[in-house]
Amino acid sequence: MAINFMNPLFEVVRDPDRCIKCRVCERQCANEVHKYDPDLDKMTANPMTCVDCQRCVCLCPTRALKIKPNENRFRENGNWTQSVMDEVYKQAESGGVLLSAMGNPKDYPVYWDKILLNASQVTNPPIDPLREPMETKTFLGKKNQSISYDENGNAHYEKSPYLELDTPIMFSAMSFGSISKNAHESLARAARELGTFYNTGEGGLHQDFYQYGDNTIVQVASGRFGVFKGYLDAGAAIEIKMGQGAKPGIGGHLPGMKINDEISRTRMIPKGTDAISPAPHHDIYSIEDLRQLVLSLKEATNWEKPVIVKIAAVHNVAAIASGVARSGADIIAIDGFRGGTGAAPTRIRDNVGIPIELALASVDQRLRDEGIRNDVSIVVGGSIRSSADVVKAIALGADAVYIATAALLSLGCHLCRSCNTGKCNWGIATQRADLVKRLNPEIGYRRLINLVHAWDHEIKEMMGGMGINSIEALRGNRLMLRGIGLTQKELDILGIQHAGE
Amino acid sequence: MKKVYVNEDWCLGCHLCEFYCAAANSGAPDMIKAFKGGGKKPIARIQVEEGSSVNFAVQCRHCVAHPCVKGCITGALSVKDGVIVCDEERCVGCYTCVLSCPYGTIVIDEEGHKIRKCDLCLSNGNGEPACVKGCPNKAIVYEER
Numbered sequence: 207m208a209i210n211f212m213n214p215l216f217e218v219v220r221d222p223d224r225c226i227k228c229r230v231c232e233r234q235c236a237n238e239v240h241k242y243d244p245d246l247d248k249m250t251a252n253p254m255t256c257v258d259c260q261r262c263v264c265l266c267p268t269r270a271l272k273i274k275p276n277e278n279r280f281r282e283n284g285n286w287t288q289s290v291m292d293e294v295y296k297q298a299e300s301g302g303v304l305l306s307a308m309g310n311p312k313d314y315p316v317y318w319d320k321i322l323l324n325a326s327q328v329t330n331p332p333i334d335p336l337r338e339p340m341e342t343k344t345f346l347g348k349k350n351q352s353i354s355y356d357e358n359g360n361a362h363y364e365k366s367p368y369l370e371l372d373t374p375i376m377f378s379a380m381s382f383g384s385i386s387k388n389a390h391e392s393l394a395r396a397a398r399e400l401g402t403f404y405n406t407g408e409g410g411l412h413q414d415f416y417q418y419g420d421n422t423i424v425q426v427a428s429g430r431f432g433v434f435k436g437y438l439d440a441g442a443a444i445e446i447k448m449g450q451g452a453k454p455g456i457g458g459h460l461p462g463m464k465i466n467d468e469i470s471r472t473r474m475i476p477k478g479t480d481a482i483s484p485a486p487h488h489d490i491y492s493i494e495d496l497r498q499l500v501l502s503l504k505e506a507t508n509w510e511k512p513v514i515v516k517i518a519a520v521h522n523v524a525a526i527a528s529g530v531a532r533s534g535a536d537i538i539a540i541d542g543f544r545g546g547t548g549a550a551p552t553r554i555r556d557n558v559g560i561p562i563e564l565a566l567a568s569v570d571q572r573l574r575d576e577g578i579r580n581d582v583s584i585v586v587g588g589s590i591r592s593s594a595d596v597v598k599a600i601a602l603g604a605d606a607v608y609i610a611t612a613a614l615l616s617l618g619c620h621l622c623r624s625c626n627t628g629k630c631n632w633g634i635a636t637q638r639a640d641l642v643k644r645l646n647p648e649i650g651y652r653r654l655i656n657l658v659h660a661w662d663h664e665i666k667e668m669m670g671g672m673g674i675n676s677i678e679a680l681r682g683n684r685l686m687l688r689g690i691g692l693t694q695k696e697l698d699i700l701g702i703q704h705a706g707e
Numbered sequence: 708m709k710k711v712y713v714n715e716d717w718c719l720g721c722h723l724c725e726f727y728c729a730a731a732n733s734g735a736p737d738m739i740k741a742f743k744g745g746g747k748k749p750i751a752r753i754q755v756e757e758g759s760s761v762n763f764a765v766q767c768r769h770c771v772a773h774p775c776v777k778g779c780i781t782g783a784l785s786v787k788d789g790v791i792v793c794d795e796e797r798c799v800g801c802y803t804c805v806l807s808c809p810y811g812t813i814v815i816d817e818e819g820h821k822i823r824k825c826d827l828c829l830s831n832g833n834g835e836p837a838c839v840k841g842c843p844n845k846a847i848v849y850e851e852r
Contacts, residue, residue: 223743234719
């Protein structure tokens, strides 16, 4: 047998004084880490396949388990770190492209954490959100530049389709296929109850979820999976996916083994075939081409639905967004480089794209400079981790945010980043029937609602502190932001002053 | 009357209900003591039936027909407000009820002398049945139907 160069990443630590050998860990681990040895009357563990998803830790009734990083280290090296060496070994063995899941985990700056919020003192009193009305309702779509009145006093203005959100938080695109049906049902039901929207991703809309259409954004991506007239009509808005923050410039690939009966029907592709989304839309090579698709989709849906164009935050994002704004789109969604994915080439995920904070600030500024900011709404995603990030995003110029990783966390995800294996122990990123049933949507949708309600409360508190009582008054209000520990260049791009200024 | 029901769509076959049931009815203050306190392993009054794709937990259905009560030779089993309860003082361990229960939900105790059965956690001060509280996927519910 060849030498195995791979080190287990984790160590399973079991407290024998607490373990009652109930074997829950064994039954719940799809990676087959735990095993009961009847000869020794002992639980044993094979850490080689452990991904640190924490399922066993959470379900252990006596909390006897701990998953620790493997203490066995290669000789320390500031350049050739353990993970770099591990990746070389992995590729030397497999000869393949490294795959990863969820967002870029590398230690790049998080600008949200270098931005501070303002609060009112003395002259501009804060508002108490528990005693005074506070508005987090927001509208996405083209805003009117002017209203005229006829001699009878009737207002005349151009009516554009729009989305009405009770809270400036939507669930971003995750396809049925990348996540399970139960995860989708949780998102759909939560979106309806919260008065917001979830997004089908590029995998089509399962027939059971047409009932949530008023709270659904249907996506049209380069693979065009599951797209037909009924699908476009079902949603409240249509999103054209040009790019994804986790893998800008790259398409998608759902392996054939995940294409079961239901996914095959929903995506309208044969069972067991790979679902490959090309990197480009083969009919879009210019803003004019994009405009054709935007207008075609509008025509197909009787000009009743807003069209969103989703792009990844890349170097030239401001110019691209300016083009998108002129393509007839009503909403631009920008996905930052921390955005999640079910599977992406590791090198792409970890090295391509730019932080959403910088992309948002430069896009908002560019659209303002060009006088077209009101023609589109801006939605940002790609690691919005808390209500504070939401408030900062809106103050930087966003109309609303997209959350997905945070939504999955509330469903049980522990960011083990192994979605691509299809063996999600939490029943989220899997199509295996025995694993999918681990996510009961009845529990899941309540947890999603709890999360967004909690964030909504916090947003109101932060706005109140600033003396602001509506999202509209916070939007683009960069005076409410100060940078900390940032260079002048970074402050210039963000369009904010340094703390103390 | 409120009863315990299992929805097999959400039952994972994790067997946690059995352990929470056994611990709650063991008299021990926590699960570790119940299972590692030195005595015999406590017996659960709920059992998970496992199949290739379907699992579900079963415990006494507190059925109206109650052949166990009808067949009890000492009158240890009786129906109180719709709940079938066992007076352990009177049980002689003849296992007539074990044989007659159509669901197979009456179990023999740790010592092998008497029977144990689900009484909806009414006598152990647990409040809500322990299996319902402990189910990680809300597959077991305690409700009126």
